[in-house]
Each structure stands twice: as structure tokens, then as C-alpha cells.
Amino acid sequence: MQKKYLKNGFSIPLLGFGTWLMCGDKVRNMKNDDRIDIKSIQTAIDNGVTHIDTSEYYAQGHVEKIIGEAIKNYNRKRLFITSKAIPINLGYKNLIKSAHSSLKRLNTDYFDLYLIHSPNLFIPIKETMKAMDHLINNGFTRSIGVCNFTVSRLETAQNYAQNKIVVNQVNYNLIIREIERKNILGYCQNNDIMIIAWAPLQKGILAKNNSSVMKKICKKYEKTPAQIALNWLISQKNVVTISKMRNKKNLIENLGTLGWKMENSDIEYLRSNFPNVKYLSDTIPLEYDKFLKSYISNWVKSKNNSGHE
């Protein structure tokens, strides 16, 4: 699997395997046939995928467990494992505890990359970054990063960390362009930080895109819409991606995005002409504080109105 490098030596595969919505949602689906999910991870590895992305959040940690099961007979050194701590666990002690629980479930003694899943404005970032430094300084992770961080949050987090934040994992694809509008893409490109684009196919929607703009580029490169959507990301400086590809047909199709690079003029053509672009993530908007504040105030209001304690 081809990799991208930062100047500081960090490297990461161009395309990784996402695991959100395996084994359930935020709650584990007890009826899920885990053997199918385990097999899909192994099929991906057998076809050259090395980066597997997960979180303690996914199916209440159960996805980490099935990844541990899937990778147990593979050479750990050849894999790149990422996990994440959820916002509620960003206090110093909780974060270290979360990391150790994830490692245990994953059946490994280190992460290649450990991420803050989303910011938490109620826990001082200084405390969180001290815990992230502890994990890297003691060999529990090779590198550290964040998800869904604005530029100002990234700068603040970096100011409190001894180690470099090498990744910002964000919602980015041909439709969702929030990170372009908020200069996160430019900032990361200029500051030696890798973007991992999540939901690169906008949860599969882009694979079915039949706009004239998409058709024109598919025809030129003789590729499918999914391959074009993924290649548009990985052809950009400091951008790699992860897609959930449980279905083998999707996996093989997506691997066809590797080994070639879109011309810059086509990257810019798609950037400027792709239809129905949105400048806010429809899943996790980066103006997270506003979102969280209004969520909490609505919750307090509804509690007061209902007369409950």
C-alpha cells in the first residue's frame, strides 16, 4: 500500500479501512454476525489494506474487539492501527484509561495513531494533551492526532503538547467542503499535518453520482465515480482517506483508486464545478461549540419545561 509522508517522518497509507457502523451503531447490535465483519477486515488486509481505523465509540468498543480478533494472525508491524478517545474521556486519567482499554480490546500493545475523537469544551485541552504526551512518551502510541478540530483548536492543542499533532481527521469529500471554507485544509498543508478524510464517499452516495461533471472525469480516466471521488482526495497534498468497505466488491473497486494520480487541472475542475456542494458537515459540524451549547441549552429547557429534577 502506497503511503504519504510528513516532513517530520510520519507516514500513513493512502487508503484505509473504516469501521464505523460495523457491529451496530453507537450501541452494539447483539444480533450482528461478527464473523462477517471479521472476514471483511481480513479480506481487506489480504488485498493490501494496512490501515484500520476505529474508536472506543463504535458499538461500545466491540468493533475494537473484532479487529483484535481479525488481526491476531497477521504481522502487527505491517499494520497501521488507529483508535480514538471519545469527548467524555478527555480528562487526564480517563484518557489514559480509555487508551489502555482500547489496546486490550485490540489485542495489541501500541497504536500507530491515537486520536481525540471530537473536542470537549468542558475539559481543558491542556489536560488532554498531557495525557496524549504520556501515551506517546511511554510507547503506547507511535503518533497522536485530533479529529474535527478547527484551526484555532489545533493551534491551542499543539501549544500544550510536547509531541507533534500529525493528523486532523475530518469530514471531507467532493460534497462536504467545510475544511476548505474554514482554511483547515490550507493550514494543515502549510503546517506539515496530514488530513484523514472521513466519509470520502459521503457514506456511499458519491459512488452513485451521475452528474455531468463526474461523468466527464470518469470518462477521461476510465474510472468509476467512487474511484474518482477517492482519487480527488488522495491526489491533494497532505490528504489521505479511509472508507468502510465491508462488501468485497466495494473494496476491490476502491483499491482501483490507487496507482494513478489525477491531474491538478481536474482536481480544480471538480473543486469548482461539482454540484450541490455543502460548506458544513451534515454529520459533525466543526462549529462544535455552538452545536454543543445549543444542544445543552435545549436539553436544560426541555428538562425545566417537563418539571423533572
Ligand SMILES: NC(=O)c1ccc[n+]([C@@H]2O[C@H](COP(=O)([O-])OP(=O)(O)OC[C@H]3O[C@@H](n4cnc5c(N)ncnc54)[C@H](OP(=O)(O)O)[C@@H]3O)[C@@H](O)[C@H]2O)c1
Ligand atoms: N473521526 C470522526 O469523527 C469520524 C466520523 C465518521 C467516520 N469516521 C471514520 O471514517 C470512516 C470512513 O467513513 P465512512 O465509513 O462513512 O466512509 P464512506 O466511504 O463515505 O462510506 C462507507 C459506506 O459506503 C459504502 N461503500 C464503500 N465503497 C463503496 C463503493 N465503491 N460503491 C458503493 N458503496 C460503497 C460502504 O458499504 P459497505 O461497507 O457495505 O461496503 C459503506 O456503507 C468510518 O468508517 C470511520 O472509521 C470518523
